[in-house]
Amino acid sequence: MExxxxxxxxxxxxxxxVKAMPFVIGNETFxxxxxxxxxxxxxxYLTTVFNMKSITATNVINVFNGTCNFGTLGGAFLSDTxxxxxxxxxxxxxxxxxxxxxxxxxxxxxxxHPPTCGSQEDDKCAPASAGQLTFLYxxxxxxxxxxxxxxxxxxxxxxDQFNPNTESGKRGINSFFNWYYFTFxxxxxxxxxxxxxxxSSVNWALGLGIPTLLMFLxxxxxxxxxxxxxxxxxxxxxxTNMVQTLVVAFKKRNLELPEQPWSSLFNYVPSDSINSKLxxxxxxxxxxxxxxxxxxxxxxxxxxxxxxxxLRSLQQVEEIKCVVRVIPIWFAGIIxxxxxxxxxxxxxxxxxxxxxxLGHGSFKVPAATYSVFQMVSLTIWIPxxxxxxxxxxxxxxxxxxxxxxxxxxxxxxVLAVLTMLVSAVIETHRRVLALTRPTLGVVPHKGAISSMSxxxxxxxxxxxxxxxxxxxxxxxxxxxxxxxxxxxxxxxxFLFCGFAMSSYLSSFLISVVHKxxxxxxxxxxxxxxxxxxxxxxxxxxxxGLEVVNLGYFLVxxxxxxxxxxxxxxxxxxxxKVDPKKDVV
Numbered sequence: 001m002e003x004x005x006x007x008x009x010x011x012x013x014x015x016x017x018v019k020a021m022p023f024v025i026g027n028e029t030f031x032x033x034x035x036x037x038x039x040x041x042x043x044x045y046l047t048t049v050f051n052m053k054s055i056t057a058t059n060v061i062n063v064f065n066g067t068c069n070f071g072t073l074g075g076a077f078l079s080d081t082x083x084x085x086x087x088x089x090x091x092x093x094x095x096x097x098x099x100x101x102x103x104x105x106x107x108x109x110x111x112x113h114p115p116t117c118g119s120q121e122d123d124k125c126a127p128a129s130a131g132q133l134t135f136l137y138x139x140x141x142x143x144x145x146x147x148x149x150x151x152x153x154x155x156x157x158x159x160d161q162f163n164p165n166t167e168s169g170k171r172g173i174n175s176f177f178n179w180y181y182f183t184f185x186x187x188x189x190x191x192x193x194x195x196x197x198x199x200s201s202v203n204w205a206l207g208l209g210i211p212t213l214l215m216f217l218x219x220x221x222x223x224x225x226x227x228x229x230x231x232x233x234x235x236x237x238x239x240t241n242m243v244q245t246l247v248v249a250f251k252k253r254n255l256e257l258p259e260q261p262w263s264s265l266f267n268y269v270p271s272d273s274i275n276s277k278l279x280x281x282x283x284x285x286x287x288x289x290x291x292x293x294x295x296x297x298x299x300x301x302x303x304x305x306x307x308x309x310x311l312r313s314l315q316q317v318e319e320i321k322c323v324v325r326v327i328p329i330w331f332a333g334i335i336x337x338x339x340x341x342x343x344x345x346x347x348x349x350x351x352x353x354x355x356x357x358l359g360h361g362s363f364k365v366p367a368a369t370y371s372v373f374q375m376v377s378l379t380i381w382i383p384x385x386x387x388x389x390x391x392x393x394x395x396x397x398x399x400x401x402x403x404x405x406x407x408x409x410x411x412x413x414v415l416a417v418l419t420m421l422v423s424a425v426i427e428t429h430r431r432v433l434a435l436t437r438p439t440l441g442v443v444p445h446k447g448a449i450s451s452m453s454x455x456x457x458x459x460x461x462x463x464x465x466x467x468x469x470x471x472x473x474x475x476x477x478x479x480x481x482x483x484x485x486x487x488x489x490x491x492x493x494f495l496f497c498g499f500a501m502s503s504y505l506s507s508f509l510i511s512v513v514h515k516x517x518x519x520x521x522x523x524x525x526x527x528x529x530x531x532x533x534x535x536x537x538x539x540x541x542x543x544g545l546e547v548v549n550l551g552y553f554l555v556x557x558x559x560x561x562x563x564x565x566x567x568x569x570x571x572x573x574x575x576k577v578d579p580k581k582d583v584v
Contacts (some may be wrong), residue, residue: 015163015230018172023225024158025183027093027218031150032187033195034215035096035143041196041207049107049204050136051114051125064140069500071148072493079149079489080238085157086231088489092149093219095142100212102139106132108205152492155180159480159488160230167400174401177477178386185375185382192372232274238319238487245312245320248290255292257285265291267314268303274485278318279566283325291317319484322563326482328556329406330494332413333475335549337502338509338542339416340472342423343374343464346526346535347457353447353530354430354454355440365454373458377465385469405478406557412471413550419463420543426456427536434531447529482563513538 042064046057079088106112112135117125128136158176163169191211199207258264262280265288269277290312298306305311351367358365393402401408434450441449475495483491510526517525519534527533 015161015169020161020225020228020230021158021176023221023228024154024161025179026221027089027225028154028158028180029183029187030214030218030221031093031096031154032184033191034100034211034213034218035147035150036187036191036211041199045107045199045204045208049113050128050132051117052128064144066500066503067144068147068151069496071144072152072496073490075148075150076152076489076493077237077239079153079234080487081234084231084234085153085160085489086226086229088149089153089157090222092146092153093215093222094146096146096150097212097215097219099139099142099144099146100208100215102135102142104205104208104212106136106139107208112136151496152489154492155476156480156488156492157229160232170400174390174477175386177473177480178382180476182379182382185379189372189375189379192369192375232485234486238484238490241308241316242320242323244308245287245290245316247309248312249287249317251310252289252292252294253286255289255294257288257292261288261291262314265314266293266297266299266305266311267291268299268305269313269315270304275315275319276485276563276565278315278322278484279564280314281318281321281561281564283561284321287317287321287324288314319487322482322484323487325560326479326491326494329409329478329553329560330475330498332549332553332556333409333471333495333498334501334505335545335552336413336416336471337499338506339419339546340464340468341502341506342420342539342542343461344371346538347371347423347461349446349530350427350430350535351454351457352443353434354450354452354457356454370454370457370461373461374465374468377462378469379465381466381469382473401477404562405474405481406560408474409471409478410550410553410557412467412469412474413546413553415463415467415470417543417546417550419460419467420539420546422463423460424536424539424543426460427530427539429456431531431534431536447531450531509542513541 043057043061046052046060050057052060075088075092079085083091112132114126114128114132155177158180159173162172162176164173195207195210198210291314293311297311300306305313347370348367351365351370356364356367390402394400397403403411430450430452433452434448437451440451443449472495475498476492479491479494480488514524514526517534517537519525519527519532523529523532525534525538
């Protein structure tokens, strides 16, 4: 061992793996059923119960969703710095339950919401009072706190229950990522059908009360498993460590690196660190200079740098390299999410102006319900991929996960391009039928209904579901595995920040297209009446953007180096004895 390197044996946690899963999965399933069941229909709730105008309700929901996604950074910071994932999740689950309870009370008690439109003598819609809005927004605030803690921590907490250093533990983690997303989509489907129906057609108090009860069961399920959980403790602010490394690297930018940095640079490793001992990488050499020890740099008796703003260890440098390398891959995800956004917005408008009848009956499928087919596709594919495809690929590639994480993400990006091309072709078909054949009526404030069956929208939704199964689940696993162990909550928040950034980017793209394109008499590609616009052109534009994004991703993936744990001296000796032996 080098004189400037100190490594101590860490105490191995008592991993329970599968035994802890019923409590973790139960908590996550009930939580998703509760929160999604509450948020899925909030726009309708605000416009029908609280008498908000559409534009006001839309802005409230956008602010609420954006705050929830960006709040994950705050939740991740508290988790990784002060509270740990167990405490953060516990507090967040209780906060979500209280937030849902507040919303349920606004529906159950007439004094907490304005009177129904038309119930007053002047036949006008009375707005909510200041007190009613305060109670409503208090519920939203509690839900934001809950989402900010749950979203970045629940996945990492579940994966914490498996030993990442054993083959069974690695397989358990890989399966957990797939089944976690399976329960998520299952909760989405149940919420968008059963719970939304109860809210809209039966009773709002009952429809909001059911998710509140499910969230209560989530809290109970979480705390029942307390005794068997592995609870990873925080190690202080990882953001401060990152800033210190960047500052020191900038100060020492003019120094020359030695020929063998891995053996001659300062590399103290705390004995109680939860982070793996990282191997040296030759990328981002400008950051490596932060570990150059000069005569002015003093070392404490325990081996630590006396001034962390002047000297950083090679381990700390490699940890920040892990974060920096992830950012280009994360950016590719922002562009990708634009495709998923179109499946939630403009596809609904397509459905509205399509034939949504079941057979020749009078029942029409709600336009928003078509999104269920995307989730069905994803839900069916996940167990097939996990139980059939991965074992087969494992035999071919000899990789534990079948294919690499970046290969999985990349295949999803290819499917995203195909999704938009299919969407464009189907939209062209829908529009041609609407303009050339007898229609089924007119949608108020929009236009003629095409004779094309809404079932023609299913292929693009199925492709979007498959793409999501590869790319989004791949990103979830990627962020968890590639971030340092003490920053895994931040890794979880990266996904949601990507969603938020993509929403803003998609809105910007739509605004630009709306202002710069023109079709016919003052209409544009994204006209209110799709028959007078060219939504198919917009889909082709997004497909082109995704092709560029795919090329960008392939360049980043080729440059990327996966996080590598340094081999022990025993592994090195085994390799000398048998060079052909694989050393894990």
